[in-house]
Amino acid sequence: MVDVAAGQTLLAACLRAGVHLPHACNHGLCGTCKVTVLEGEVDLGAASTFALMDVEREEGKALACCATLRSDAVIEADIDEDPDALRLAVGDHVGRVVAAEMATPDTRRIRVAVSGFAFQAGQYVDVRIPGLERPRAFSMATAPSARGGFDLLVKRVPGGEGTGWLHDRLAVGDALAFAGPFGRFFVRRSADRPILLLAGGSGISAIRSMLDDLLGDAGGPPIRLIYGARSERDLVGHAELVARAASTARLSYTAVLSEEASPRWDGARGFVHEQIEATLGGSCAGHTAYVCGPPAMIEACIRSLMKGRLFERDIYTERFVTVADGAAALARSPLFKRL
Amino acid sequence: MAAATSAPRRLSLKRKYAMLTRGLGWETTYQPMDKVYPFDRFEGIVIHDWDGWEDPFRLTVDAYWKYQAEKERKLYAVMDSVAQNNGQLGITDARYLNAVKLFLTGVTPLEYAAHRGFAHAGRHLRGVGARIAAQMQSLDELRHAQTQIHTLSHYNKYFDGLHDFAHMHDRVWYLSVPKSFFDDALTAGPFEFVTAISFSFEYVLTNLLFVPFMSGAAFNGDMATVTFGFSAQSDESRHMTLGLEVVKFMLEQDPANVPIVQRWLDKWFWRGYRLLSLVSAMMDYMLPKRVMSWAEAWEMYFEESGGALFADLERYGIRPPKHHDVAKKEKSRLSHEVWTILYNYTHAAAFHTWVPSDDEMQWLSSKYPDTFDRLYRPRYRMWREAAARGERFYNDALPQLCNVCQIPMAFTEPDDPTKIAFRESIWRGERFHFCSDGCKDIFDDEPEKMSQSWLPVHQIFQGNCGGASIEDVLRYYHLNIGADNLDYEGSPEQELWDAWTADRRTAR
Numbered sequence: 001m002v003d004v005a006a007g008q009t010l011l012a013a014c015l016r017a018g019v020h021l022p023h024a025c026n027h028g029l030c031g032t033c034k035v036t037v038l039e040g041e042v043d044l045g046a047a048s049t050f051a052l053m054d055v056e057r058e059e060g061k062a063l064a065c066c067a068t069l070r071s072d073a074v075i076e077a078d079i080d081e082d083p084d085a086l087r088l089a090v091g092d093h094v095g096r097v098v099a100a101e102m103a104t105p106d107t108r109r110i111r112v113a114v115s116g117f118a119f120q121a122g123q124y125v126d127v128r129i130p131g132l133e134r135p136r137a138f139s140m141a142t143a144p145s146a147r148g149g150f151d152l153l154v155k156r157v158p159g160g161e162g163t164g165w166l167h168d169r170l171a172v173g174d175a176l177a178f179a180g181p182f183g184r185f186f187v188r189r190s191a192d193r194p195i196l197l198l199a200g201g202s203g204i205s206a207i208r209s210m211l212d213d214l215l216g217d218a219g220g221p222p223i224r225l226i227y228g229a230r231s232e233r234d235l236v237g238h239a240e241l242v243a244r245a246a247s248t249a250r251l252s253y254t255a256v257l258s259e260e261a262s263p264r265w266d267g268a269r270g271f272v273h274e275q276i277e278a279t280l281g282g283s284c285a286g287h288t289a290y291v292c293g294p295p296a297m298i299e300a301c302i303r304s305l306m307k308g309r310l311f312e313r314d315i316y317t318e319r320f321v322t323v324a325d326g327a328a329a330l331a332r333s334p335l336f337k338r339l
Numbered sequence: 340m341a342a343a344t345s346a347p348r349r350l351s352l353k354r355k356y357a358m359l360t361r362g363l364g365w366e367t368t369y370q371p372m373d374k375v376y377p378f379d380r381f382e383g384i385v386i387h388d389w390d391g392w393e394d395p396f397r398l399t400v401d402a403y404w405k406y407q408a409e410k411e412r413k414l415y416a417v418m419d420s421v422a423q424n425n426g427q428l429g430i431t432d433a434r435y436l437n438a439v440k441l442f443l444t445g446v447t448p449l450e451y452a453a454h455r456g457f458a459h460a461g462r463h464l465r466g467v468g469a470r471i472a473a474q475m476q477s478l479d480e481l482r483h484a485q486t487q488i489h490t491l492s493h494y495n496k497y498f499d500g501l502h503d504f505a506h507m508h509d510r511v512w513y514l515s516v517p518k519s520f521f522d523d524a525l526t527a528g529p530f531e532f533v534t535a536i537s538f539s540f541e542y543v544l545t546n547l548l549f550v551p552f553m554s555g556a557a558f559n560g561d562m563a564t565v566t567f568g569f570s571a572q573s574d575e576s577r578h579m580t581l582g583l584e585v586v587k588f589m590l591e592q593d594p595a596n597v598p599i600v601q602r603w604l605d606k607w608f609w610r611g612y613r614l615l616s617l618v619s620a621m622m623d624y625m626l627p628k629r630v631m632s633w634a635e636a637w638e639m640y641f642e643e644s645g646g647a648l649f650a651d652l653e654r655y656g657i658r659p660p661k662h663h664d665v666a667k668k669e670k671s672r673l674s675h676e677v678w679t680i681l682y683n684y685t686h687a688a689a690f691h692t693w694v695p696s697d698d699e700m701q702w703l704s705s706k707y708p709d710t711f712d713r714l715y716r717p718r719y720r721m722w723r724e725a726a727a728r729g730e731r732f733y734n735d736a737l738p739q740l741c742n743v744c745q746i747p748m749a750f751t752e753p754d755d756p757t758k759i760a761f762r763e764s765i766w767r768g769e770r771f772h773f774c775s776d777g778c779k780d781i782f783d784d785e786p787e788k789m790s791q792s793w794l795p796v797h798q799i800f801q802g803n804c805g806g807a808s809i810e811d812v813l814r815y816y817h818l819n820i821g822a823d824n825l826d827y828e829g830s831p832e833q834e835l836w837d838a839w840t841a842d843r844r845t846a847r
Contacts, residue, residue: 050573055405078352306654311591333648335583 004069009045010035011064014077018087020184021064021077028052028066035064040073083190086120088181093117093125095149095176103236106156107202108167109141112176113149120144121187121213122206122290122318125180127152129162135179136162139206139292139318143213153236155202157322185318187214191288193314196280197225198272198301200293203320204229204236207292215248222250224279228272228297230259254279273300276308284308292318302339312339356397361390364467376465382528385593389466392588395580396472403475407482410570414486417566418493427497429560431627433836434827437690438625439564440500441617442552444689445517447487448508452521453536454480460529469588472581473533479574486567493563499832500689500823510804511816512795513617513681513688515745519792520614524607526788530589531603537582539607543648545575546640547615551622551630558628590655597656602784608660609777613744619674620681623703624695632706634670642667662777665753671707672756675715680747682722683734687809689818691827694723714756731826735809737796742771743778743789750774766790 004013011033014021023033031051037060044057045066052063064077095114103109119125121144126135140150154166170176187195187210195214199207204227214223225245229235235255245253256268256275268275272293276284284305291301298317305315317339350358367375379386398406420426430436454477461473495501508514524535553568589596619633631639641663649659678692685692695703700719704711725732738747752758762773766786773779782789798804805815813820822831837844 053406053409055409080353303654307656309591309594333644333651334580335587335648335651339654 007068009065010042010062010067010069010075014064016090018089019079020082020085020087021079023065026065028063031063033064034061035067035075035077036060037062038074038076041070042067042073042075043070082188084186084188085184086118088118088120090180090182091117092177092179095178097170097172097174097176098149100170100172103153104234106234107236108154108156109236110152110154110166110170110176111149112152115148117149117180118144119150119181121209122185122292123181123183124185124206124318125152125178126182127162127166128177128179129165132161132165136166137182139183139185140181140209141205143209143216145213145216151205153202153205160322183318185290185292185316186210187290188288188316189217189220191314192221194221194287195223196276196284196287196289196305197223198276198289198291198293199225199227200272200297200301201229201234201320202236203291203293203297203318205292206318207290208237210290211251215244215251220250222252225251225253226256226272226275226279227254228256228258228275228293231257232261232265252279271300272297273304276301276304280308282308284310286310287314289315290317291315293320295319295321312336315339352397352399355399356394359399360394360468360471364470372465376463378463378528379465379530382530383595383599384530384589385595386466386589387592389468391592392466392468393584394468394472395584396577398475398577403478407478410573411482414566414570415489418489418563421563421566422493426562427494428839429562431559433498433832434691434693435559435561435625435627436494436498436832437692437827438552438555438621439494439561440498440690441621441625442564443487443491443494443501444504444507444511445514445617446548447484447491447504448514449517449521450480450484450487452518452525454478454484456521456525456532456536459525460532463529464533469533469585472584473529476537476574476578476581479571479578483567483571483574486570490563490567497835499819499830502819503817506817507689510795511689511818512684512740512745515793515795516617517614519745520610523610523788530585533582533585534589534600534603535607535610537578538586539582539604540611541575542579542582543608543645544611544615544641545579546644547636548618549575550640551633551636552618554630555622555626555628558630559626586652590657601657604657605661606781606784609662609775609781610744612666613741613746613774613778616673616677616746620677623674623706624678624692624699629702633674634706637666637670661780662775665775665777668753669750671710672714672751675703675707675711676749676751677746679715679718680738680749683732684738684747685826686733686824687813687816687818689816689823691825691830691832693827694719694726710756726826726828731828733825737799739772740794740796741774741778742792742794743773743781745792745794746774748772748774 002013002017002019004010011021011023011026021033021035025032028045028047029051034052034056042062044052044062045068047063047066052061093114093116095112097110098113099111101109119140122139124137124139126137128135138152138154141153142151154163156167157163185206197207197211207225207227211223211225214220225241227235227241232238238255241253245251254268254275256270256272257265258271261269268278285308287310289305289310291298298319302315302317366372373380457473457477457480461470461477464470464473491501491504508518524532527535549568549572553565553572556564556568586600589600622630622633622636649657681688682692700716704716722732738749740746741748748759748761750760752760760775762776762779764771764773764779764783764786769790771782771790773782795804799812805811810820813824818824827833
């Protein structure tokens with residue numbers, strides 16, 4: 001049961017309610033979001049006659065991206081069932097900042113208390129920044145089981161308005177408005193295969209949420225975490241992760257530094273994707289991989305995973321892009337759907 | 340009280356499609372599968388798990404029939420109205436129709452060949468999902484051939500050169516360019532065929548054929564062509580996704596497939612590119628109202644869209660097709676070199692050519708500022724002056740054809756547009772000639788196959804084409820001498836067109 005506002009498209013209403021209908025163009029041209037109206041009456045909107053043919057209109061088909069309701073209706077859609085999706089409804093929430101500290105020289109950990117908000121490990125929220133039109137996205141950095149709220153890890157973008165406000169202006173006790181949860185980046189427990197968690201920089205937030213969530217299970221497949229940062233002081237929660245790995249048989253942990261390390265550092269040097277090859281010996285087939293970090297790190301990891309014969313259906317990614325990155329996004333072909 | 344009954348759930352489209360594909364397949368037991376599907380391992384492609392095939396689209400047979408029937412109804416309504424309202428008079432100029440002649444005689448038989456090729460692939464790929472996709476495409480291609488033949492049939496009533504397209508396709512020299520392209524694909528194994536046609540041609544290069552040509556038709560008032568174009572294009576997205584899926588599937592199934600796929604991408608990129616050189620001439624010279632230049636289309640559809648595709652394919656260890664850099668170097672001269680060839684030999688062709696008008700030369704000069712005025716305008720001036728003296732130039736010497744693309748060898752060196760490129764290879768004591776490194780590489784890779792090319796000029800010299808004189812050969816081609824061939828200027832077609840449109844010109 002989905003509530004649809006007057007004038008709201010079926011697609012918008014379903015997505016808002018956590019029902020992920022397949023869609024692509026959003027303008028009634030491609031036909032990806034075709035659904036069948038079983039009961040009730042809909043306005044087909046601006047569906048193209050080539051994307052929604054006459055015979056289909058007669059059969060009660062509609063394009064969800066431009067159809068609106070004339071009465072209550074029952075629709076049927078072909079949804080690729082994702083047994084791991086909880087389909088949590090997206091909502092607007094207001095939380096309160098209960099603690100904040102610098103986790104690294106440029107990353108602030110903000111603890112938010114909120115009630116009535118559920119999410120899946122790996123998902124994100126859109127945080128509203130006063131005075132800015134566009135919200136900023138941040139992944140939850142703690143497990144969903146942590147009652148009463150979540151942590152965000154906010155890395156300061158040099159000159160960035162959103163992260164600047166979250167670092168300099170937001171204080172303990174302040175209210176924080178956000179919408180969520182969003183994202184299809186969550187753990188696929190149903191895959192039941194060895195898990196690769198790959199984090200680059202502040203991408204550790206979503207990955208840490210997933211890790212804590214997985215380690216809350218009584219048992220499960222082996223987990224290999226590779227976490228890359230520039231230097232030792234940029235690693236968030238390193239000591240804790242080392243300790244978890246030492247006490248947990250199914251977890252192995254590699255931290256890798258790309259810049260100068262102190263003489264004390266006896267760990268790996270270089271980049272996350274190089275560690276994929278170093279630790280797995282070039283064979284990734286049979287795993288499920290979750291990759292989170294900046295676009296260049298994700299691209300390098302995808303290439304290393306594919307070189308190790310792991311392909312799109314077993315790779316999940318979440319790109320951390322800044323508002324400035326967005327404009328420079330590369331042109332892509334339709335060869336890959338998600339990657 | 341009501342018993343708790345649950346209505347049987349309707350099958351989801353995904354389940355329905357799985358029933359149609361996986362559900363209808365079986366492992367043979369009377370004969371081993373390798374004997375039932377003898378060709379799908381022959382090419383060296385290793386498939387471990389056909390269930391890894393992801394259906395690129397889920398179209399069931401009942402839905403397919405309904406969609407295609409509606410498309411046919413819409414198409415033939417337009418065709419009828421074109422016929423009843425003398426739609427042929429709506430085109431900008433009769434010269435435009437020569438682009439249509441080249442398309443309908445060159446491409447329509449390819450649609451039919453594609454129908455046969457996909458029927459073959461649909462029989463010989465052992466994965467059921469891939470087989471069904473190929474079979475549906477086979478039906479699409481038959482429909483495309485049919486709609487184009489109906490268009491051809493309409494224009495045949497009013498214009499020359501269209502009266503015997505099937506006969507001509509097997510004999511005429513420039514039609515051997517598209518024919519040999521498809522014959523090469525048809526005689527390959529099923530994986531190479533699908534890679535060649537669905538991926539390299541329909542995905543990577545088709546926009547260069549359809550978009551400029553269909554926009555050209557729309558710009559020039561040719562509603563019949565626009566309509567069969569739209570009707571075919573609505574199938575095209577399905578064909579493209581099949582091309583993408585088959586390539587992904589091969590690359591993911593086994594690392595040993597990567598070098599084989601790379602070789603096919605190299606080969607079929609170059610073959611497709613050489614075939615499209617005919618389109619370059621149509622775009623730059625044959626459309627009275629031009630849409631965009633060949634160089635602009637190449638930049639938009641290959642350098643940009645193709646660039647994004649090959650950047651993605653790099654993740655599989657695939658590099659951009661060999662000699663794509665040569666295609667880039669050639670983009671400012673390709674159409675001019677091809678038009679020159681067609682102008683030289685139009686006395687042996689079933690369409691007309693002409694020297695571009697002053698306005699057209701101005702347009703060409705603005706689109707090709709680095710090459711046109713320096714390299715091609717002087718030549719057209721010379722030809723125009725010769726024609727004014729009554730000495731329109733026709734080249735009576737038969738040209739050396741490239742053994743692979745079968746185009747007369749008039750393309751130039753990648754780094755010197757004033758020097759004709761000649762390449763050759765010796766195979767079993769015989770010398771073979773090529774227009775480019777791209778064509779030579781294709782020959783050197785499969786000399787057993789490519790040395791068997793049916794080359795129209797060689798065949799004429801061997802006495803297999805009706806005789807030794809040009810007239811003998813044209814009769815063998817079934818050309819109406821003096822009507823189908825020669826310059827547009829002074830042709831019966833021009834005379835008719837001028838008479839039909841006399842009102843228009845006096846009104847102006």
